[in-house]
Structures are given as C-alpha cells and as structure tokens.
Amino acid sequence: MAENDDNIVFKKETVSKLLSSFFKEDKTKLSSDAVVLMAEMLKVFVKEAAQRSIKQAESEDCDKVDIDHFEKILPQLLLDF
Amino acid sequence: MSLDEEAEQRLKAAIHFTVGGLCQSIGEECEKEFSRQVIAAIAETTFRQCEIFAKDLEAFARHAKRATVSSEDVKLVARRSTALSNFIQRKSEELASSNQDQKDKRKNAGKR
Numbered sequence: 001m002a003e004n005d006d007n008i009v010f011k012k013e014t015v016s017k018l019l020s021s022f023f024k025e026d027k028t029k030l031s032s033d034a035v036v037l038m039a040e041m042l043k044v045f046v047k048e049a050a051q052r053s054i055k056q057a058e059s060e061d062c063d064k065v066d067i068d069h070f071e072k073i074l075p076q077l078l079l080d081f
Numbered sequence: 082m083s084l085d086e087e088a089e090q091r092l093k094a095a096i097h098f099t100v101g102g103l104c105q106s107i108g109e110e111c112e113k114e115f116s117r118q119v120i121a122a123i124a125e126t127t128f129r130q131c132e133i134f135a136k137d138l139e140a141f142a143r144h145a146k147r148a149t150v151s152s153e154d155v156k157l158v159a160r161r162s163t164a165l166s167n168f169i170q171r172k173s174e175e176l177a178s179s180n181q182d183q184k185d186k187r188k189n190a191g192k193r
Binding site: 014053080 | 083084088089092095096099100102103104106107108109110111113114115116118119122123126127128130131132134135136138139142143148149150151152154155156158159161162165168169172173176177180
C-alpha cells in the first residue's frame with residue numbers, strides 16, 4: 001500500500017499555537033522536538049480515525065464513509081489514545 | 082495564552098485543511114469517499130483531543146519540574162498503545178540524530 005500522504009503534515013506553527021493555547025500556565029513552553037513529535041502523533045490520530053471509519057463503512061457494505069461510521073469507531077479510538 | 086475567537090477559528094481551519102488532505106489521500110488509496118460531515122467531525126475531534134494532549138503534556142513537564150515540554154513528555158502521552166509508543170520513540174531518535182548531524186555540520190563549518 002503506497003504511502004502517498006508523506007507530504008501532508010500538520011504545520012509546526014499550527015501545532016505549537018494550538019497546544020500552547022490549552023496550557024494553564026503562561027510559563028509552559030514547547031520544545032521544538034516536542035512540536036515535531038506532536039505533529040506526527042496528530043497525523044497518526046487522524047489516519048487512525050480515517051482508516052477505522054473506512055473499515056466500519058466496508059463492514060456495512062457502504063461506498064461512502066458517513067458520520068454514523070465515524071460515530072461507531074469514535075469511542076474505541078479515544079480509549080486507544 | 083488563551084485564544085481569541087478569531088485565532089481559534091483560524092487554527093480550526095488549519096486543522097480542517099490538513100485533516101481533509103489526509104482523508105482524501107487515504108480515501109483514494111481505499112477507493113472510498115469521505116462525506117464532508119465526517120471530515121469536519123474528525124477535524125473537530127482532533128482539535129478537542131489536542132486539549133487533552135496539551136494538559137497531559139503540561140502536567141508531565143511540571144511533574145519533572147520543567148517549564149518546557151520535551152520529547153520525553155510526548156513519549157509519555159503516547160504510552161497507551163505499544164505501536165504508537167514505538168513509532169514516537171523511533172521518530173524521537175530520528176530527530177535526535179538529525180539534530181546531532183546539524184550540530185556537527187555547524188561545528189565543522191566553524192573549524193574551517
């Protein structure tokens with residue numbers, strides 16, 4: 001299975017701003033390595049969500065992945081992360 | 082640094098864009114199409130999951146008496162799944178070795 005999504009990434013700046021916005025303390029900062037790793041992790045999260053939704057749609061013989069497919073896989077996805 | 086509404090919308094849009102790209106790419110591979118609702122839902126879920134990650138990261142750093150979140154904290158966040166944990170560990174090692182390469186390059190450039 002060719003991986004052609006290598007060039008689709010979360011931008012470092014986006015990840016950094018996003019995570020920082022949820023910190024409770026102003027003094028908490030992110031190292032640049034941490035930002036890169038979190039961007040990878042978010043990419044894995046999205047890919048898992050997408051792939052599990054596809055499997056669910058396939059198991060129901062649907063051509064299109066719909067919201068109910070996603071809803072069914074969501075609880076386990078959140079538990080696994 | 083909490084966000085004002087406009088900044089939050091911009092970040093959500095950025096997330097949505099990348100999520101859309103990833104879903105399209107994965108959909109093409111599997112010959113399935115994602116409805117727009119699903120892409121929006123995945124994007125929203127990712128956004129909310131970031132809050133959980135961020136709070137965990139901050140707590141881990143604080144526990145280690147650091148003000149800066151490091152890759153060690155990220156590894157902890159990834160602890161629940163072995164596969165994910167190994168993946169992040171590998172990426173962390175790749176980063177560390179590429180950082181070392183850059184340091185060596187700069188050192189050697191200075192020597193000339």
